Amino acid sequence: MVAHSGLITVMQRAARKAAPRLRRDFGEVELLQVSRKGPADFVSMADKRAEQTLLEELRHARPDWGFLMEEAGVIEGDPAKPRWVIDPIDGTSNFLHGIPHFAISIAVEEPRGGGWRGDITQALVYQPLTDESFWAERGRGAWHNERRLRVSSRRDLADTLIATGVPYKAHGDLPRFTRILEAVSPEVAGIRRFGSAALDLAWVAAGRFDGFWEEDLQPWDIAAGILLVREAGGFVTDFRGGDRALELGQVLAANDQIHSRLHKLVGGALRN
The missing domain is CATH 3.40.190.80 (D-Maltodextrin-Binding Protein; domain 2)
Structure with missing residues (x-):
């Protein structure tokens, strides 16, 4: 097992808590392709349900942290503490069309200089359909599940x-x-x-x-x-x-x- 901080454990647990419902919703949206109404409203609800699950899980772990979220926007927390930056379904159009290529994205952003300057310290991109977890911690490398990641070595x-x-x-x-x-x-x-x-x-x-x-x-x-x-x-x-x-x-x-x-x-x- 690769050693990582408790924050990565918290993030992975939250993503995996949201994943089963997303997988079910994805199966449903494929069926909705043939309906007259279409799946757009359904996907909007899937987005919001996933975001709410992530919010609840992460708030339980770090109750004084704030959030920057795609659907809910900014939720203020202790300004001296980090905040979560979350996209519950990155690749919503793919989800909407039954294309199995989307992910949950969660990052930890540290405050700097009295504001938010994009100082990201932990990251998770989780693909619910394949159970692929791409995660990283600043100064400690990036990983795909338990395998160390390296960018391509191509030069040409x-x-x-x-x-x-x-x-x-x-x-x-x-x-x-x-x-x-x-x-x-x-x-x-x-x-x-x-x-x-x-x-x-x-x-x-x-x-x-x-x-x-x-x-x-x-x-x-x-x-x-x-x-x-x-x-x-x-x-x-x-x-x-x-x-x-x-x-x-x-x-x-x-x-x-x-x-x-x-x-x-x-x-x-x-x-x-």
Whole structure:
């Protein structure tokens, strides 16, 4: 067994408490695809039920901590104590369409300088359907269940598989995304859009993807994933190469060599 802090135990216990109902709800939403009403309202309730379970479990363990949650928003706690950053279903559109690729994302954010600055110390991305637990602690590495994670060691951009997120509806800047895509696509082996930023970043940490870029993201989408990649030996920045990824909702992640090359491509695309 890999030794980890009690906080990781608390986070895993909370995620596994929410998981059985999510699995049942996912089975139901597949059936609802054929109904006239459709599954959207049902999925909204599944989101809220999962979030409530996580809230109850984590509040029981740390009653004076606050929360930043996708559905409930900010719930204030002791300002001197950390807070939980939670997405109960990252990949809601996948869930909605019966696609088995979504995750629970939980991170611990420490207060800094009288406010919240994205100082993430513990992270968990949990896939309820596969029972995969991607977790990390600052300074102690990243893990997939009991196996140590390392980012991909590829150095040649032409061999890489890069993940991204595509703007949709009122989310994101499609012309800007297109410029980046046109710069990156000819240089890599392939680009994937799987629909869950939390899992995309966990898969970068695991070396399944060699890199990832996306913007217009929320803190609960990426807080856990950012720490996973960094603790797996990778680099995570905003598009300018700075350390404001969580603050800006803008992520560029890869190993050191691939990150440098992707950064040049993205930077060049944004200057055009």
